[in-house]
Amino acid sequence: MQLAKRFLPFAILLASSGSIALAQNTEAKAPPVIDVHVHAMDGSFPGIGPMCPNTSKFSASDPKTKEEPFGWVKEPCTPALYPSAPGEYMKDVLAEMERLNVTAVVFGDPKSVQKWKDAAPTRVIPGTSFQTAFPSTQRVPLEELRRDFTTGGFKVMGEIGLQYEGISPSDPSVDSYFAVAEELDIPVAIHMGTGGSGRANVTMPKFRGSMGNPLLLEDLLARHPKLRIQVMHAGYPMIDNMLTLLQANSHVYVDVAGLIWSYPLKEVNRYIERLVDAGFEDRVMFGTDQLLWPKLMAYSISVIQNADYLTTDQKRDILYNNAARFLRLDTSQGK
Numbered sequence: 001m002q003l004a005k006r007f008l009p010f011a012i013l014l015a016s017s018g019s020i021a022l023a024q025n026t027e028a029k030a031p032p033v034i035d036v037h038v039h040a041m042d043g044s045f046p047g048i049g050p051m052c053p054n055t056s057k058f059s060a061s062d063p064k065t066k067e068e069p070f071g072w073v074k075e076p077c078t079p080a081l082y083p084s085a086p087g088e089y090m091k092d093v094l095a096e097m098e099r100l101n102v103t104a105v106v107f108g109d110p111k112s113v114q115k116w117k118d119a120a121p122t123r124v125i126p127g128t129s130f131q132t133a134f135p136s137t138q139r140v141p142l143e144e145l146r147r148d149f150t151t152g153g154f155k156v157m158g159e160i161g162l163q164y165e166g167i168s169p170s171d172p173s174v175d176s177y178f179a180v181a182e183e184l185d186i187p188v189a190i191h192m193g194t195g196g197s198g199r200a201n202v203t204m205p206k207f208r209g210s211m212g213n214p215l216l217l218e219d220l221l222a223r224h225p226k227l228r229i230q231v232m233h234a235g236y237p238m239i240d241n242m243l244t245l246l247q248a249n250s251h252v253y254v255d256v257a258g259l260i261w262s263y264p265l266k267e268v269n270r271y272i273e274r275l276v277d278a279g280f281e282d283r284v285m286f287g288t289d290q291l292l293w294p295k296l297m298a299y300s301i302s303v304i305q306n307a308d309y310l311t312t313d314q315k316r317d318i319l320y321n322n323a324a325r326f327l328r329l330d331t332s333q334g335k
């Protein structure tokens with residue numbers, strides 16, 4: 001929270017100048033960060049207001065009354081995170097990435113992601129999935145996806161949100177896509193854990209929390225022993241099953257995106273601490289699930305930086321080194 005507040009004056013400076021280069025020239029470079037979970041959004045988001053991260057609780061509602069579209073209680077916070085002005089989102093997030101020295105895996109349909117890559121070639125690692133949209137049961141033709149990775153420059157297969165379709169990542173109907181990822185040695189990023197924000201039965205009736213159980217990845221891993229998997233949202237809150245999977249499969253990594261700002265802070269820290277205390281500090285990767293609110297990334301980084309249970313080295317591992325290893329980037333600048 002403190003960090004986000006401190007960054008605010010710089011944001012105003014950036015917004016008024018509209019220059020990414022300014023940040024480069026006037027500020028000392030922060031240590032590099034890799035955000036493994038960003039969405040290639042752009043445009044405007046009507047109806048989206050300010051957001052309070054780490055809301056203290058979820059509401060109890062009654063279907064007989066008019067229910068809110070989201071399940072978080074409405075409570076004030078300082079500072080609240082604001083959405084961008086219409087058409088400014090991509091520019092705002094890329095300016096944040098420059099200021100915070102972030103390289104990000106940006107997921108979406110190839111066209112949207114390419115727009116981000118063109119705008120910031122050195123900061124964007126492009127990712128795309130076999131789902132045409134999120135969530136969607138439509139599939140990208142296998143050969144088209146193969147081309148995205150062999151000649152299109154895409155580096156990660158994700159975000160794969162099969163639990164929003166109510167199916168398991170080990171479902172045979174999607175196996176050919178994972179087979180291609182294994183064959184091409186492309187890491188896959190799969191949404192595992194919670195979703196639905198308190199209204200799953202109304203807004204996304206096919207969503208199944210049970211299909212986000214990390215152990216559902218076991219059959220997939222058995223069929224594809226070289227597949228590198230990023231368990232998005234760290235399978236929250238199924239810590240026991242997550243640890244079981246991590247212990248059995250040493251090239252499975254997790255990201256802490258989404259959960260890092262959408263649950264009470266004490267709970268977020270407890271979950272990350274469990275992963276680290278169990279011995280998996282080398283496989284926890286920082287991610288924001290960056291969407292809608294450009295300051296969400298800085299806020300999420302501050303959660304790791306303020307974690308008193310992590311050593312300085314552990315923070316660097318989570319913020320940079322682990323993702324650099326998973327993505328096979330040059331790690332020389334990370335330490």
Ligand SMILES: [Zn+2]
Binds near residue numbers: 191192258289
């Ligand atoms: Zn997700």
